[in-house]
Amino acid sequence: MELYxxxxxxxxxxxxxxxxxxxxxxxxxxxxxxxxxxxRVDRLAKVMMEAKAKVRYCKKCFTLTDSEVCPICSKPGRxxxxxxVVENSRDLAAYEKTGKYEGVYHxxxxxxxxxxxxxxxxxxxxxxxxxxxEDVEEVILATNSSLEGETTxxxxxxxxxxxxxxxxxxxSGVPVGGDLEYIDEVTLSxxxxxxVEL
Amino acid sequence: MELYxxxxxxxxxxxxxxxxxxxxxxxxxxxxxxxxxxxRVDRLAKVMMEAKAKVRYCKKCFTLTDSEVCPICSKPGRxxxxxxVVENSRDLAAYEKTGKYEGVYHxxxxxxxxxxxxxxxxxxxxxxxxxxxEDVEEVILATNSSLEGETTxxxxxxxxxxxxxxxxxxxSGVPVGGDLEYIDEVTLSxxxxxxVEL
Numbered sequence: 001m002e003l004y005x006x007x008x009x010x011x012x013x014x015x016x017x018x019x020x021x022x023x024x025x026x027x028x029x030x031x032x033x034x035x036x037x038x039x040r041v042d043r044l045a046k047v048m049m050e051a052k053a054k055v056r057y058c059k060k061c062f063t064l065t066d067s068e069v070c071p072i073c074s075k076p077g078r079x080x081x082x083x084x085v086v087e088n089s090r091d092l093a094a095y096e097k098t099g100k101y102e103g104v105y106h107x108x109x110x111x112x113x114x115x116x117x118x119x120x121x122x123x124x125x126x127x128x129x130x131x132x133x134e135d136v137e138e139v140i141l142a143t144n145s146s147l148e149g150e151t152t153x154x155x156x157x158x159x160x161x162x163x164x165x166x167x168x169x170x171x172s173g174v175p176v177g178g179d180l181e182y183i184d185e186v187t188l189s190x191x192x193x194x195x196v197e198l
Numbered sequence: 199m200e201l202y203x204x205x206x207x208x209x210x211x212x213x214x215x216x217x218x219x220x221x222x223x224x225x226x227x228x229x230x231x232x233x234x235x236x237x238r239v240d241r242l243a244k245v246m247m248e249a250k251a252k253v254r255y256c257k258k259c260f261t262l263t264d265s266e267v268c269p270i271c272s273k274p275g276r277x278x279x280x281x282x283v284v285e286n287s288r289d290l291a292a293y294e295k296t297g298k299y300e301g302v303y304h305x306x307x308x309x310x311x312x313x314x315x316x317x318x319x320x321x322x323x324x325x326x327x328x329x330x331x332e333d334v335e336e337v338i339l340a341t342n343s344s345l346e347g348e349t350t351x352x353x354x355x356x357x358x359x360x361x362x363x364x365x366x367x368x369x370s371g372v373p374v375g376g377d378l379e380y381i382d383e384v385t386l387s388x389x390x391x392x393x394v395e396l
Contacts, residue, residue, distance in 0.1 A: 019226060020227070041246060044213075050208075051205040052236060064206060128202060
């Protein structure tokens with residue numbers, strides 16, 4: 001028996017298939033949506049479809065944008081010879097928020113992960129190599145500090161170094177404000193290996 | 199400067215206004231939606247608008263449903279003289295899952311909460327009293343065990359008892375499998391007050 005409504009069940013199923021939304025949250029969300037004013041539901045649906053339809057990859061750095069070239073790539077004053085490689089647009093946003101970075105980005109849209117069948121050809125590595133054929137001074141690898149991120153960084157580094165490009169990796173270590181007691185051993189030994197002279 | 203896309207920002211704002219979705223999750227969701235196949239986004243949007251448009255209150259118990267009378271109220275074999283009062287349709291679903299309840303429900307759509315300006319007139323109490331004018335034997339108050347839920351139960355009890363209806367309250371005490379050590383004092387003293395002879 002349908003407990004309340006086939007329409008709500010369908011909505012719950014759709015919502016629960018989104019990342020980070022479990023069955024309970026999907027149910028709470030569905031009931032909330034049904035209780036919202038009609039115009040707000042319509043607006044949410046419209047904004048969703050519009051974003052899907054209009055948003056595309058920047059043809060230079062492959063970040064998500066609604067213009068042919070993203071605002072960062074097209075901004076005068078950004079150093080086009082310095083490329084930071086990130087796994088996705090959220091990571092780009094995180095670095096951009098620091099306000100400290102003057103170069104441009106390259107968004108891979110993933111990381112190499114043989115376990116789930118993602119090879120080098122499935123992410124934007126070929127496109128990075130093509131960009132590097134032009135005048136690039138340094139490529140900063142800012143993929144995650146996970147197994148997949150490290151593998152990807154290694155892979156890219158081996159491709160770019162023979163091209164005479166300086167390839168660097170962001171530092172890994174103890175986060176600022178982090179309490180040593182609660183930090184895992186791998187991070188601690190990385191922090192030790194990467195120690196700098198004061 | 200727009201970091202990536204006005205469309206994504208708008209979507210993030212809409213998503214972040216939903217309950218239980220913070221700014222980070224909204225961002226993750228928005229990027230996920232944009233990366234989803236067009237037809238899945240369209241389907242989600244459609245299902246959302248459809249649910250909003252089609253779902254309404256059961257004219258008997260006020261749960262959310264897509265028929266005039268909900269499946270539970272219209273099911274032969276449910277005891278129409280036994281009414282369980284719950285705060286919302288999710289609570290109804292929780293009780294229905296136990297498979298132990300043979301009566302019908304009454305959904306209040308909230309609880310009395312003077313702090314946030316919700317009075318008895320704002321929830322479906324008048325409708326409950328109207329239902330009780332007909333042949334009802336027992337009303338089980340299954341509002342939450344919170345201040346608001348208790349207040350609402352008290353209020354309803356005072357309205358229905360003079361009508362000669364048996365009014366009961368679900369037991370409150372230590373949850374099954376709960377470790378006494380981690381249970382608050384109020385629950386513990388409730389459990390003590392409500393002790394039953396073995």
